[in-house]
Amino acid sequence: MNSEADIHVLHVDDEPDFAELTAEFLKREDDNFTVTTATSASEGLEHLSCGDFDCIVSDYDMPTQNGIEFLKSVRKNSPDLPFVLFTGKGSEEIAGEAISAGVTDYLQKKRVADQYTVLANRLRNAVERYRAEKERKRQRKAIETAQEGISILNQDGEYIYVNQAYADIYGYDPDEMEGKHWELIYPDSDTAMVRDVILPTVAEDGYWSGETTGLRADGTTFVEDHTVAQTDTSELVCSVRDRSVEQEQEMALTQFRTLVETLNDPVYVLDETGHFEYVNDAFIEIVGYDRERIIGASPTLIKSSEVVDRSEDHLGRLLSSNGPDSVQFEIEVQPAKGEPIPCEDHMGVLPYEGESFEGSVGILRDISERKERKQELEQTNTVLRTIVENLPMGVLVEDAERDVLMANDQLGETLGVPINSEEVIGRDCATAAEEFKPRFTDPEAFIEVISERLEHRELAQNEELQLTDGRVLERDYVPYTLPEGEANIWLYRDVTARKQQRQELEQANEFLSQTQTVADVGGWELDRRTGSLRWTEEVYRIHGVNIDFEPTVENAVGFYHPEDQTTIQDAVERVLTDGEPYDLESRIVTADDEVRWVRTRGEPWREDGKIVGVRGTFQDITQRIERQQRLEEFASVVSHDLRNPLNVATGHLGLVADECDSDHLDSVRRALERMEALIEDLLALARDNKEVTDTQPVDLATIADRCRENVQMEQGRVITTVDRTVWADSGRLKQVFENLFRNAAEHGGSEVTVTVGELADGFYVEDDGAGIPLDERNAVFEVGYSQSANGTGFGLNIVKQIVDAHDWQIRVTDGTDGGARFEITNVNFVDK
Structure with a gap:
């Protein structure tokens, strides 16, 4: 100082x-x-x-x-x-x-x-x-605000100044006492002592101190500590303290100090000017300053200016006419050494003395551990939320109190009920289950099995539930440990059509129980408010870095191949500005300088209707890309090295046919045509083994009619009874119809009739041929399968690949007139 x-x-x-x-x-x-x-x-x-x-x-x-x-x-x-x-x-x-x-x-x-x-x-x-x-x-x-009574007397012994505390002691207002003689406040029996002892002592020594008896306005008396001092101008300054009040105050102060000194929480008192007036030992311990350094100092000693302003705003609320008795808020305390300490400040106002503000008192609580636990919980929930939102199934997560912690939009679609995933959060799970149960054929069992098995923390794996609309759901239950207790994860998936769903569900369960990503899919999240980027463990693994690596937007973009960096940056920017999701296949360069292919997806992360970041998935697809590249190389070889000799052979066959006439020439021609068909189907298999990403409205009747013109069906005909438009890749849907028409012509004869009709959630293509035996229907989509000597065995496999790429479903059944019927379902129609 x-x-x-x-x-x-x-x-x-x-x-x-x-x-x-x-x-x-x-x-x-x-x-x-x-x-x-x-x-x-x-x-x-x-x-x-x-x-x-x-x-x-x-x-x-x-x-x-x-x-x-x-x-x-x-x-x-x-x-x-x-x-x-x-x-x-x-x-x-x-x-x-x-x-x-x-x-x-x-x-x-x-x-x-x-x-x-x-x-x-x-x-x-x-x-x-x-x-x-x-x-x-x-x-x-x-003097004006002192709790001690103070007055000033002139040479005649009359009051010329009296503070409020002095007047209060005797039961008067200050203006009632000013101008009165000092005898007003003494019993008659004590006035002689004042005249004979006190005043002469003051006149000789300039000062007197001792006990006197005071007389109140109501006639009662009390013992008082009395001090009288003489000024240079012969005025007398008197100070009086009621001994009974002083004893009560000392007792209260002693109790206060005893209480706060025994508290483990830091306690502070600020005077009316906002400076430290008192702190306990716990406060000294947390801030690391000596008591002498703290007392009289401004809170800026341990707080930033922003925190001080916030504290003063809260104090203003306390002092307002309708303000609360106390406030509680979070601050950061900057100790003498070390990092800032997050604390909870419980602030109140000291009791007023009359109309005077005396200061404030506060209790600090170190909430470092609580903040760490909260941050850990938020990080866990963030990773879990990213996974839940990207899982291809309905997911509902309960907390330890059996309230809904999170749910994804897929849950409502799977159960067939309208569910707003945001509105359901925080609701009691039992109440939510009551709303879901009408969708099940055995609703009471749906509820009872949950309660019974939860009690023992176990539930059957891959349990099948029948819905009233005929669909079958697979339900699974996974115990999940969160920082605040045990959570429950419910998984629902429609297993009516796809056999692979069970395997995918098991992979998802294994991941959730081990806090890892589903299969080889990682999750990531970019928060635009803080600029922070978070990855799941699978993303770290794909990049070839350990979990201690701290991802940022800059170094994450730096992992991408230089030629792909602008593409990924533009895609993320479009999500943030326009809410446009993306699904890209790009190259990255790992920490070991290995170039790998990844599929990265991103979609807007919204809160209160505003885009606050991007969330998505990250998957290593190097093997698929390499396989695709090999297929494309194979297609190139087939196209060039086989087609050229085939064309030469076909040309020479024509020359030979001009020079001579032989029955063997027709056999050669059929063999060459067979080779041409094989090459076409091999090219289709090699080049079309990819996902559908570019869909548009396609009229089924129009495309069926066009495909009829491209297939040699002799006297065969195509009847189109469907009048619907679907979302599809037009070129690849054309291959579906052409291959099905060609298959009908090969197996149904020269006068086959093919019908294209409408289903509730799709369409069908059927013929009136011989049909497909029941025991062979599972094999018709395999490569090489054909009932015709002229068939390549690739056509129906190509159809299956294109249907799967659209996320549709296909099955073989009997036609209306005994032939084969191919039903394609789970199709997205364009609303009329």
Whole structure:
């Protein structure tokens, strides 16, 4: 701390050299000067907000804000702080404006060394006056707000001043006592003692202290501690304290100190000026400062300016007329050493003395562990949420209290009921289950089995449930440990059509129980508010880095191949700006400099209707890409190395046919045509083994009619009874119809009739041929299967691949007239 002789000066001048020169001369004039310099008014205000200064010296002509404007800013919070305008631009107008604005002194810069002597003297005088006035105000305030009763008597023994505490002790108002004689407050039996003992002692020694008996306005008496002192002007200053009240206060204070000293939580008391008046040992321990350093200091000692402002806002709420009795809020405490400590501040106001605000009291609680647990929970929930939202099944997660922690949109689609995943969060799971059960053929069993098996923390794996709409669901249950307790994860998947769903569900269960990603799919999340990026373990593995690696937007983009970085950046930006999801296949360069292919998907993450980030999945597809590349290489070989010799053979066959006539030539021609068909189907298999990403509305009747023209069916015909439009890849759907028409012509004869008709959720293609035996229907889609000597065995396999790529389903059954019927379902129709 500075002594009374020390003078801390804030010098603001936009010329740093002059400011440093002034500081040096002031130091030479008086070692007690300490000068802090600033080169602008804004920098000066910043220094003033976080430091204690005894006076300010400022230039006038400065950019942005001149000296008088700076003075007006200072006067808003420091109306009495000495402010000397030390400027090279002197004029009566400036001086007058400065005086009107409340400047303490005005001094013009000169090119003489003694100007600094003048400046130093004026600063010393201004600071002395400032400190003296500050002390007088403090004394006056101390008298006016003191709990001790204080009065002043003139030479005639009459009251000329009485503070409120003094008047309260005797049961009067101050104005009732002023002008009255001191005998007003003594019983008749004690006035002689005052005249004969107290007043003579004061006249001789200037001071007397002891016990007297006080007389209240209501006639009651009490024992009081009484002190009388004589001033230089022969006035008497009296101080009185009611011993009974003092004893009660001392007892209450002792109890308060005993209580807070035994508390493990840090306790502090701020006086009416906002400075520390009291702290307990626990407070000293957490902040790491000595008690002497804390008492009298501003909260800026342990808090940032932002935290101090927030605390003052909360104090303002407490002091408002309809404010609460106490407030609770989170802050960060900056100890003498180490990182900031997150704390919970419970703040209240000290009891008022009359109308006077006495200060505030607070209790701090270190919430570091709670914050860490909360952060751990948020991270766990974030990873879990990313997984839940991207799982291809209905998922509902319960917390330890059996309330819904999260659910995905797929849950409603799977159960066949409208569910808003956001609205269901926080609801009681039992209540939610009651709403779901009408969808099941055995609703009571649906509820009972949950309650019974939850009690023992076990449930049958892959349990099948029958829905009223005929679909079959597979349900699974996974215990899941969260930081706050045991959670339950319910998994629902439609297993009516796909046999592979059981295997995928088991993979999902294994992941959830081990807190890993589903199969080889990783999850990631980008929070645009904080710029933070989070990965699941699978993403770390794909990139070839360990879990200690801290992903950022920059280094994540850096993993992508240079030629793909702009593409992925643009895709993420479109999600953030337009909410447009993406599904990309790109290259990355791993930490081991290995180039790999990945499929990355991203979709908008919304809160309160606003896009706050991107969430998505990340999957290594290197093997698939390499297999696809090999297929494409194979297709190239087939197209070039087989077709060219085939074309040559076909050409020479034509020449031979012109020169001679032989029955063997037809066999050769059929063999060459057979080879051409094989090559076409092999190319289709090699090039079309990929997902459908570009769909558009396609009219089924129109495309069926066009495909009829491309297939040789002799006298065969195609009847189209469907009038629907579907979302599909037009080129690949064309292959479906052509292959099915060709299959019907090969197996149904020259006069086969093919019908294209409509189903509730799709369409069918049937013929009136011989049909497909029941025991062979599972094999018709396998590569190489054909009932015809002219068939390649690839056509129906190509159909199956294209149907799967559209996420449709296909099955073989009997036709209306005994032929084969291919039903394609799970089709998305375009609404009319």
